[in-house]
Amino acid sequence: xxxxxxxxxxxxxxxxxxxxxxxxxxxxxxxxxxxxxxxxxxxxxxxxxxxxxxxxxxxxxxxxxxxxxxxxxxxxxxxxxxxxxxxxxxxxxxxxxxxxxxxxxxxxxxxxxxxxxxxxxxxxxxxxxxxxxxxxxxxxxxxxxxxxxxxxxxxxxxxxxxxxxxxxxxxxxxxxxxxxxxxxxxxxxxxxxxxxxxxxxxxxxxxxxxxxxxxxxxxxxxxxxxxxxxxxxxxxxxxxxxxxxxxxxxxxxxxxxxxxxxxxxxxxxxxxxxxxxxxxxxxxxxxxxxxxxxxxxxxxxxxxxxxxxxxxxxxxxxxxxxxxxxxxxxxxxxxxxxxxxxxxxxxxxxxxxxxx
Numbered sequence: 001x002x003x004x005x006x007x008x009x010x011x012x013x014x015x016x017x018x019x020x021x022x023x024x025x026x027x028x029x030x031x032x033x034x035x036x037x038x039x040x041x042x043x044x045x046x047x048x049x050x051x052x053x054x055x056x057x058x059x060x061x062x063x064x065x066x067x068x069x070x071x072x073x074x075x076x077x078x079x080x081x082x083x084x085x086x087x088x089x090x091x092x093x094x095x096x097x098x099x100x101x102x103x104x105x106x107x108x109x110x111x112x113x114x115x116x117x118x119x120x121x122x123x124x125x126x127x128x129x130x131x132x133x134x135x136x137x138x139x140x141x142x143x144x145x146x147x148x149x150x151x152x153x154x155x156x157x158x159x160x161x162x163x164x165x166x167x168x169x170x171x172x173x174x175x176x177x178x179x180x181x182x183x184x185x186x187x188x189x190x191x192x193x194x195x196x197x198x199x200x201x202x203x204x205x206x207x208x209x210x211x212x213x214x215x216x217x218x219x220x221x222x223x224x225x226x227x228x229x230x231x232x233x234x235x236x237x238x239x240x241x242x243x244x245x246x247x248x249x250x251x252x253x254x255x256x257x258x259x260x261x262x263x264x265x266x267x268x269x270x271x272x273x274x275x276x277x278x279x280x281x282x283x284x285x286x287x288x289x290x291x292x293x294x295x296x297x298x299x300x301x302x303x304x305x306x307x308x309x310x311x312x313x314x315x316x317x318x319x320x321x322x323x324x325x326x327x328x329x330x331x332x333x334x335x336x337x338x339x340x341x342x343x344x345x346x347x348x349x350x351x352x353x354x355x356x
Contacts, residue, residue, distance in 0.1 A: 053211075054211035054218075055209055055210070055211060055218055055222070058131065058132070058215050058218040058219055058222070059218070059219065059222045061131055061132060061215075061219070063131055063219065064126055065089070065090060065091050065126065065128055065129065065131070065191060065216075066088075066089065066090050066131075066216070066219045066220055066223055067088065067089040067090075067223065068086055068087075068088045068089075068220070068223035068224045068226070068227045069086065069087045069088075069227065070084065070085070070086055070227050070228070070231045071085045071086065071087045071195060071241045071242060072084070072085040072234075072239055072240065072241040072242075072243075073085070073228075073231045073232070073233040073234065074233050074234050074235075074236050074238075074239040075233040075234070075235050075236075076236070076237055076316045076318075076338055076339060077235050077236075077237060077316075078237060078316050078317075078318035078319065078338075079316060079317060079318060079337075079338030079339070080338070081199050081336075081337050081338030081339060082199065082233050083197065083198070083199045083239045083314055083336065083339055084197070084198065084199075084201070084228055084231070084233070085195055085196065085197040085239070085241040085274075085312055086195070086196050086197075086224050086227060086228070087193065087194070087195050087277060088193075088194050088195075088196060088220060088223070088224060089191050089192070089193050089194075090191060090192060090194075090216065090219075090220045091128035091129070091190075091191060091192070091216055092128060092187050092188070092190050092191065092192040093128070093188065093216070094192075094214065094216050094217055094220060095108065095192050095194070097214065097217060098194065098196075098217075098220075101203075101204050102335060103198055103200045103201075103203065103204065103335055104196050104197070104198045104204065104335075105196065105197040105198065105308070105311035105312055105335060105336075105341070106194055106195070106196050106308075107194065107195050107274050107275060107277060107308055107309050107311075107312065108192055108193065108194045108277065109192065109193040109194070109276065109277045109278070111179075111180065111183040111184065111187065111190075112179065112180035112183070114179070114183065115179060116169060116170075116173045116179045116182045116183055119179070119183050119186055119190065120166055120169070120170070120186065122190065122191070123162070123166075123186055123189050123190045123191070124166075126191060127159065127162055127189050128188070128189050128190055128191050129155065129158055129159075129189075130154075130158075130215075130216070131215045131216045131219055132145050132215050133145065133146040133150070133151040133154045133155075134146070134215070141212070141214075161188075161189075162188075162189040165185050165186055165188075165189065166186065168185055169182050169183070169185045169186055172185070193277045193278070194277060195241065195274055195277045195312060196224070197239075197241070197311065197312040197314075198335070198336070199336045199337045199338065199339065200335075200336075200337060201224075201225075201228070204221065205221055205224075205225055208220070208221035209221045209222055209225065236252070237315065237316035237318065237319040238251065238252070238255070238267075238314075238315050238316070238319070239312075239313065239314045239315075239339060240266060240267055240270035240313050241270055241273070241274055241312050241313070242269075242270055242273035242274060242278075243266060243269065243270050243273075247266055247269070248266075250266065251263050251266035251267075254266075260323060260354075260355050261355060261356075264345075264355045264356055265293070267313050267315075267342050268292070268293055268296040268300075268356070269289060269292040269293065269296070270312070270313045271296055271299075271300060271309045271310040271312070271313050271342055272287075272291075272292040272293070272295040272296040272299070272309070273287070273292060274309040274310075274312040274313065275295060275299055275309035276295070300343075300346050301346075305346070305347070307343045307346060307347065308343070310341060310342040310343040310346055311334075311335075311341045311342075311343050312341075313341065313342040314336055314339035314340060314341045314342065315339060315340055315342070315345075316338065316339055316340075317330065317332070317333060317338055317339060317340055320340055320345075324351065324354070327351075328340055328344075332344045
């Protein structure tokens with residue numbers, strides 16, 4: 001193994017000679033995030049060191065663009081499976097990558113539903129921007145961070161682009177064009193608000209808290225893991241995000257009295273709030289129970305159904321098979337493990353008729 005200073009950059013390159021051939025394993029200039037993997041013959045200890053450097057740098061980079069908040073965290077006392085719902089905020093550019101993770105149920109606040117005026121106010125208050133400015137090079141990923149002067153110029157250009165898009169969006173709005181078209185112009189600069197629910201997180205963390213992931217996704221996944229590591233799940237066989245403590249207690253009381261229709265009304269409320277990714281309406285006001293139930297009806301009881309928000313609400317497989325003797329199977333858990341999402345119950349004509 002040979003350590004050599006590369007010309008004119010003040011960093012170093014690390015080379016390993018294998019069978020008379022030189023393979024460049026790492027090129028690390030003084031800028032902290034730069035590295036290049038040029039061989040498949042990497043030892044485990046070397047790889048781990050590089051991962052630690054890259055991930056640690058991104059995790060420590062401050063940004064107001066990224067947030068993760070536990071909305072509901074539940075441990076099923078029967079199956080011992082933990083199900084967690086996390087509300088996250090991040091630049092919308094990351095959303096397509098998040099949507100590739102099939103083990104995660106995801107619902108995002110809709111650009112089609114948010115008034116343009118509020119959309120603009122939100123993005124001016126907190127504009128989405130790159131977490132780090134990486135220089136262009138071959139391949140899909142940059143590894144070298146721009147110096148502070150270049151990064152400052154790039155940020156100025158980015159905000160000039162934002163202001164121009166706000167101007168053009170406002171012109172379309174003044175022409176009376178619907179917000180679903182107007183808001184698309186602003187998407188590179190807005191933050192997405194998403195609720196994510198899952199029982200299986202390991203593969204997500206393995207892929208996204210990794211030096212090969214996009215820097216912003218490293219930041220997001222790290223915040224989710226930190227939030228989950230700091231959370232103590234409630235012991236319950238029903239998982240219902242966005243219910244208040246009082247609503248949750250009333251729902252559990254109804255289950256104990258076998259008043260399942262009333263209990264399931266709270267699950268409908270939970271699903272509606274998951275659709276909004278909030279306790280609030282898009283105008284920022286708290287919803288009423290009637291509004292929540294009406295939204296559930298418009299989405300999940302519609303033909304065709306818009307049922308994805310009901311994937312965040314779940315009941316223990318064991319509990320359901322007490323309520324309807326041995327009716328449900330492990331396959332009914334779908335992307336979850338040990339719990340059945342409300343969507344399965346809503347899609348089944350028999351269980352829908354009994355409980356919904």
